Amino acid sequence: MSSPRHHAVAVLPGDGIGVEVMPPALEAVDLLGGLHGFEVAWTEYPWGCDHYLEHGAMMPEDGIAALAEHDAILLGAVGAPGVPDHVSLWGLLIPIRRAFDQYVNLRPALLLPGVESPLRETAGGIDILVVRENSEGEYSEIGGRVFPGTDRELALQEAVFSRRGIERVVRFAAGLAESRGGTLVSATKSNGIIHSMPFWDEVFADVLAEHPGVEGRLLHVDALAARFISHPGELDVVVGSNLFGDILTDIGAVIVGSMGMAPSANLNPEREHPSMFEPVHGSAPDIAGRGIANPIGQIWSAAMMLDHLGERAAHDAALAAIRRVLGETGIRTPDLGGTSSTREVADAVLAAIRDHAMAGAR
Structure with a gap:
């Protein structure tokens, strides 16, 4: 049996709902890795507005150098009350995009079955x-x-x-x-x-x-x-x-359907530097801590990351699972008109990933 493929990924959960939707995305990737023959080594960096309020900077001076050691970056969301938006944006997101020449921002707008x-x-x-x-x-x-x-x-x-x-x-x-x-x-x-x-x-x-x-x-x-x-x-x-x-x-x-489902990729197409993947919903401080944030945007962004890393089958399986949950069940967060929690939606997507793998094995 061949050894699994390895990918080193930097994780920046960020602020607000970022820290709530990131764990389901990591769980989904780890599950997909076990099913599709790859491993991801996660390194988490607690940078964002809390770091700014404590240290006066959104990330440390050697932050870019640390991120450069990875194959990709998975970002949650950045922004918090009390920190001006231009400070949070120009202190973390834009420096990363420019240091790594991520000159393509790719965002799909895809209407999925079951979403109005x-x-x-x-x-x-x-x-x-x-x-x-x-x-x-x-x-x-x-x-x-x-x-x-x-x-x-x-x-x-x-x-x-x-x-x-x-x-x-x-x-x-x-x-x-x-x-x-x-x-x-x-x-x-x-x-x-x-x-x-x-x-x-x-x-x-x-x-x-x-x-x-x-x-x-x-x-x-x-x-x-x-x-x-x-x-x-x-x-x-x-x-x-x-x-x-x-x-x-x-x-x-x-x-x-919802900003909560929208994924994005910040790409360096030549792959000379790591690319970064993030949902576009923002840190949503109005719902942070309530357990109702939609995790699909983060999971989908992680799937785009897997596609970029050469794990196309895992990407397709993740998207198939998201389609199944939205198209065949009533499990959805309030932004989509439902009453489910972040955890309930995440668990449904994970279950659909497992079901997709079992169906493929039959």
Whole structure:
């Protein structure tokens, strides 16, 4: 019998409900590892807002170096009352994304069986992949404020778009489109943002010329946001800048049922550095500690991590289990209209993983 495959993963439960939904995800991965012939060595780092309040920093100075020793990073959620959002975000999440050149933020918006969309018409289904440029764009540190506290106060924030940055994220999105329906929509706003967006459009066209099998289309981000609501079934792969992608993916999460189920991946496609996987629901301090947070977003994010690590069969088994629980049972947390606890949903997913393995063995 061959020895199991080994993966070293850094775990950052973070804040709020992050510490509640992380254990079910680790349990699911360990179970899948036993069923599919791999092992994961977990190393937990207690970094986040509590660390900031105690030490004045979201992570220690050698935090990036410690994370670099791992094959992947599994993040819970970051943010807490009393710590400004820009402090928590720029103190942990963004430094990790940039240090490891995780320039692709990949977020699926997939309507699963048994989940009700708030949209009236979803007969055609919703299956959208949003590829968000994750390292530059509107989220930059370039800028500043002058004359603070006076009537002359001024804030300047610069957006940064490079040809290399646009090319590589559009190329990644085009590759996904080739493997799916062959269509790629680019979010733009070139009618109002006069320099960066026409540049984005030009580079998009240059890259699409390398992919003759992909049908590319430009849509202004406001019209595209409306299309997420009015005709989501017509969308397949969508690519956008850091800000546009951030906004569109939250719309995508809501139209497929709940932010609590939405997974994401921060990818370094070249695999020169570890990639990071996280649900997008945030730390949700309003429900933290109540045991009702939806663990599916964290479990699904862990499944995306397994896919990235080469464990595709385990990814598929996890998603099949999630589909079964949502499609065949009434077990669901309050964000999906149910009354089940975090633990009850997690146990149902774990049981479905075991059942899936037994069915495959027969």
